[in-house]
Amino acid sequence: MSKQAQHWEKTRGLLFVTLAIWFVFSIGIFFFGAEMEASSFRPLGYPLSYYMTCQGSLGIFVILIFWFANRQEKIDEEFGFTEREDD
Amino acid sequence: MIKGKFIDNLPKVYGIYTGGFLVFIILMAIAEQAGMTAKAIGIAFVAFTVGIYALIGYLSRTLQLDAYYVAGRQVPTVFNGMATAADWMSGASFVAMAGGIYFKGYGYMALLVGWTGGYVLVASLLAPYLRKFGCYTVPDFIGTRYGGNVARVCAVIVLTVASFTYVTAQINATGTIASVALDIPFEIAVYIGLAGILICSMLGGMRAVTWTQVAQYIVLIIAYLIPVFWISNKMGAGFFPHVMLADEVARIADLESQFGLGTVKNSAADLATVPKGLAGITKAHSSVNATPWAFISLAVCMMAGTASLPHVMMRYFTTPSVKSARRSVGWSLFFIFLLYSSAPMLATLSKLSLMDPTLSTGIIGKSIADVQALDWYQNWNQANLMFVSDFNGNGTLELNEFFMGGKAVVLATPEIAGLPYVISGLVAAGGMAAAMSTADGLVLAIANALSHDLYYKIIDPKAETKKRLIVARVLLFIIGFAGASIAALEIQGILGSVIWAFDFAMSGLFFPLVLGVWWKRANAQGAIAGMLLGLISGTAYLVWVRNGGAGFWGVTQLTFGIVGSLVSLVSMIVVSLMTPAPDAATQRMVDEVRIPSGRTVLGKQH
Numbered sequence: 001m002s003k004q005a006q007h008w009e010k011t012r013g014l015l016f017v018t019l020a021i022w023f024v025f026s027i028g029i030f031f032f033g034a035e036m037e038a039s040s041f042r043p044l045g046y047p048l049s050y051y052m053t054c055q056g057s058l059g060i061f062v063i064l065i066f067w068f069a070n071r072q073e074k075i076d077e078e079f080g081f082t083e084r085e086d087d
Numbered sequence: 088m089i090k091g092k093f094i095d096n097l098p099k100v101y102g103i104y105t106g107g108f109l110v111f112i113i114l115m116a117i118a119e120q121a122g123m124t125a126k127a128i129g130i131a132f133v134a135f136t137v138g139i140y141a142l143i144g145y146l147s148r149t150l151q152l153d154a155y156y157v158a159g160r161q162v163p164t165v166f167n168g169m170a171t172a173a174d175w176m177s178g179a180s181f182v183a184m185a186g187g188i189y190f191k192g193y194g195y196m197a198l199l200v201g202w203t204g205g206y207v208l209v210a211s212l213l214a215p216y217l218r219k220f221g222c223y224t225v226p227d228f229i230g231t232r233y234g235g236n237v238a239r240v241c242a243v244i245v246l247t248v249a250s251f252t253y254v255t256a257q258i259n260a261t262g263t264i265a266s267v268a269l270d271i272p273f274e275i276a277v278y279i280g281l282a283g284i285l286i287c288s289m290l291g292g293m294r295a296v297t298w299t300q301v302a303q304y305i306v307l308i309i310a311y312l313i314p315v316f317w318i319s320n321k322m323g324a325g326f327f328p329h330v331m332l333a334d335e336v337a338r339i340a341d342l343e344s345q346f347g348l349g350t351v352k353n354s355a356a357d358l359a360t361v362p363k364g365l366a367g368i369t370k371a372h373s374s375v376n377a378t379p380w381a382f383i384s385l386a387v388c389m390m391a392g393t394a395s396l397p398h399v400m401m402r403y404f405t406t407p408s409v410k411s412a413r414r415s416v417g418w419s420l421f422f423i424f425l426l427y428s429s430a431p432m433l434a435t436l437s438k439l440s441l442m443d444p445t446l447s448t449g450i451i452g453k454s455i456a457d458v459q460a461l462d463w464y465q466n467w468n469q470a471n472l473m474f475v476s477d478f479n480g481n482g483t484l485e486l487n488e489f490f491m492g493g494k495a496v497v498l499a500t501p502e503i504a505g506l507p508y509v510i511s512g513l514v515a516a517g518g519m520a521a522a523m524s525t526a527d528g529l530v531l532a533i534a535n536a537l538s539h540d541l542y543y544k545i546i547d548p549k550a551e552t553k554k555r556l557i558v559a560r561v562l563l564f565i566i567g568f569a570g571a572s573i574a575a576l577e578i579q580g581i582l583g584s585v586i587w588a589f590d591f592a593m594s595g596l597f598f599p600l601v602l603g604v605w606w607k608r609a610n611a612q613g614a615i616a617g618m619l620l621g622l623i624s625g626t627a628y629l630v631w632v633r634n635g636g637a638g639f640w641g642v643t644q645l646t647f648g649i650v651g652s653l654v655s656l657v658s659m660i661v662v663s664l665m666t667p668a669p670d671a672a673t674q675r676m677v678d679e680v681r682i683p684s685g686r687t688v689l690g691k692q693h
Contacts, residue, residue: 008681018211026204026390030382033193033375045333050373053196054431055329058203058424065210065417072215073410081682083408 007079014075018068025057025064097166104139105305111135112309116509125508129268132512133519136306137283140299140523147291147298152552155292155559156223156535158405162297167411168418170297171402173304175202175419176426177253178260178522179585181307184427186493187582188434192370194377198586199427201386203420205393210416213394214403216604216680218412221687222404224532225397225596226540229618231689232603233611234673236545241618243536245595246397248622251570253396253588254529256581258284258567258574260522263494263581267470268515274575280519281571284526289560292535296527297405303520308425310517315429318436318504322446328432335439339372342442346451346486353487357478365474365490372438380641388648392589395596398525398532409683437500442486448503455484463502467495493582530570534563586645587629594625594651598659607677613663617655625651 001009029036029052036049043051076082093100115128123131153159162170180202187195222228225246230239261280266273287299315328325331343349348371361367370376393399402419406412440448450458455477458464467473472492475484491499497518501510538559543550550558595618602609602617628647632638642649668674676688 004678004682011681015211018207022204022207022211026200026207026386027383030197030200030386031379033377033379033382037375042333044330046336047373049193049375050336050431053193053200055428057200058428061203061207062417062420062424064207065420066414068207068211069410069413069417072413076410076683081684083410083684 003079007075007081010075010078011072014068014071018064021064022061025052025060029057094161094163097163101166101301101305104302105309108136108306108309112509112513115512116507119507119509125511126270128508128512129270129515132516133265133268136516136520137523140283140302140520141286143299143302144287144289144291144295147295149291149294150553150556152555154294155556156404156539157401158292158294158297160405161407162405164406164411164415165418166301167297167402167406167415168422169304170300171399171415171419172422172426173300173307173520173524174296174402174528175399175423175525176307176521177257177525177585178264178518179256179582180426180430181311181521182260182264182494182497182518183582185430185433185437186491186496188431189438189496190366190368190370190493191376192372193375194370194381196431197377197382197385198389199430201389202393203423203427204386205390206416206420206423208390208394209399209403210413212601213400213604214416215409215413215683217400217600218403218406219409219680219683219687221689223539223689223693224536225400225600226536227544227689228603229599229614230540230544232673232676233599233609233614234669235611238611238614238618239540239544241615242596242599243540245592245618245622246536247533249396249588249592249595250398250529250533251566252584252591253398254526254533254566254570255574256584256588257522257526257529258570259584260581261519261526262571262574264515264518264522267498268512268519277571277575280523280526281567283519284523284530285564285567287523288527288531289563292556292559293401293405293531296531299527300524303524304422306520307517307524308422310513310520311426311429311433314501314506314510314514315433315436317506317510318440318500319432321504321506322436322440324436324439328436329428332432332435335435336373339435339439339442340374342439342451343368343371343486346442348486351485351487353478357476360476361490362471362474365472365492367487367490368438372435378641384642384646384649388593388646389586389589391593391597391652392648395592395600396589397536397592397596398528400600401532401535402528433500434496437496437503440500440504441489448505451484451486451489453484454482455488456482458484463499466502467491467499472499526570530563530567533566534559537562537566583645590625590629590646590648590651591622593648594655595619595622597652598656602659604677604680607674608663608668609659610663610666610669610673612666613659613661616662617659620658621651621655624654 033049037047039048220228226239226242229242262273262277265280266276288296319328320326324335403412406415442451443449444452472495474490478488542558543555599614599617625647628650632644
């Protein structure tokens with residue numbers, strides 16, 4: 001397999017992991033709104049459902065994007081596809 | 088004081104600017120103590136900030152194509168994040184969001200999740216690849232990737248429909264704020280707002296819009312956070328509201344049941360006396376009040392819409408590299424998070440300060456005559472944003488007898504909580520910054536698509552630089568003016584139009600964009616079918632539901648993008664597979680786009 005094909009395979013793998021995490025916190029948990037509200041786990045004292053909608057999921061997305069960017073940069077480096085500084 | 092190139096001095100320049108703005112706020116506070124009138128303070132805030140944006144717009148004027156279309160592709164990562172955040176957070180986010188949460192609670196917060204989660208899609212599916220492509224506009228990518236003018240024109244159509252729906256809402260918001268702050272009629276204020284928007288974008292295109300958007304972000308975030316922290320501290324709710332309002336949220340739930348929320352209903356005849364656009368509290372503040380599907384479908388539409396809206400995508404064309412485009416998405420979301428995580432806190436504080444009888448600001452349970460005598464009530468009642476009426480005739484204000492406009496939560500809360508007027512002036516400046524920055528980005532997105540993709544690429548490919556830039560500016564002016572004229576008619580509310588824009592964009596552009604990068608087999612015929620059928624079916628569904636149609640799958644007029652994008656996906660795949668695969672050159676182009684290194688697909692000037 002060519003270098004480029006391998007690079008793309010890894011990139012696609014990272015995409016699937018990223019989208020899986022994204023799915024859980026943007027869609028998955030909101031199937032269980034009522035269960036989250038009843039949960040005894042209350043971050044900072046807020047009901048879990050309320051907390052996830054106003055801070056939890058939002059914060060996770062921010063971290064997820066930076067994590068994704070770091071991993072992708074590593075993949076690009078591994079196969080020598082990093083941009084030159086003067087590009 | 089400043090030496091060397093502007094780009095190298097950004098932190099210093101914007102540091103001085105932020106300091107200057109804070110000094111201005113303090114000066115205004117002193118002037119208020121010295122007896123400056125509320126009206127004069129409002130005018131000073133709006134005039135001062137808009138004047139600065141205009142100055143930045145003038146200083147950024149340019150006669151170069153890549154500066155005009157993509158800010159010369161040299162906007163640093165973090166600053167592009169700030170500019171995107173301002174581009175993104177519109178009058179709806181700033182003025183209407185906290186109000187929506189105030190009235191609708193949990194069900195409404197699907198918008199918060201959707202408007203942030205969409206950035207994960209932008210970062211992972213699209214932004215870095217479109218940056219590598221090196222296009223000037225989104226239709227530029229569609230036109231080159233799929234080949235042929237038909238695909239390009241379809242993309243221009245979808246872009247125009249979505250962005251134009253959005254921009255009328257933003258010009259409407261600038262008009263509303265300008266009319267309140269400057270105390271002039273709305274019909275005139277709309278055109279004053281337009282003038283500000285055009286000054287920021289006309290001379291310098293994307294370059295000017297970038298640097299004004301950074302300045303606007305700084306103003307809007309200061310204007311949003313200061314009142315939230317101040318009110319929270321004044322009420323004794325906690326000095327860092329975001330992590331300390333759990334008791335207040337619980338207290339609201341107690342008060343809701345104490346005041347009989349949901350059990351006491353207003354009769355239709357009573358509700359008919361309430362001025363149009365005002366609403367009472369009818370939904371619980373924090374408990375789950377929407378079905379999972381209602382919540383999720385709305386969030387999905389906003390996420391896919393985020394990844395398809397051209398004015399957001401084109402911000403990532405301005406970064407120096409693919410790597411910085413990716414990181415820049417993270418920074419954008421971080422800066423957006425600062426405001427979005429504060430909106431529910433503002434809604435909580437605002438609601439509690441009105442509802443809690445033990446607080447001096449509480450009005451529920453007080454006598455109607457006392458409430459009607461309050462200064463702030465009279466002000467906002469006159470502005471048509473507040474209303475009380477003694478439906479049951481007991482002389483006491485009940486929870487179901489108090490009505491407010493969605494905008495009032497952000498605009499009026501500082502005054503209700505007893506903050507000095509300087510804060511209200513600051514909030515007006517922030518709202519103006521939010522609405523203007525988004526309107527700038529949108530007007531530019533439409534004008535650039537028309538001037539670059541329609542005029543230069545199709546009508547007159549031999550046009551020289553000077554002529555292209557003149558056409559671009561003339562179009563900018565025409566579109567801005569058309570937007571303002573429609574905004575002056577006030578057809579749909581701010582928030583409604585914004586949500587529609589997301590659905591339109593999602594219906595027509597989401598899958599053609601994503602599959603353009605991730606599916607090599609996608610061809611021009613498929614993309615054309617996807618864009619046209621997606622947009623048409625989405626629009627048809629909207630029209631059908633608006634005219635009393637029953638709809639299906641629980642898809643409402645706010646989530647019609649689900650229907651549109653599904654039709655778009657299916658037709659794009661079916662038509663692509665039925666027609667020949669793209670040629671080898673196109674396949675190579677897609678391979679090129681998938682790696683960060685090497686040249687961009689389109690040249691520096693094209």
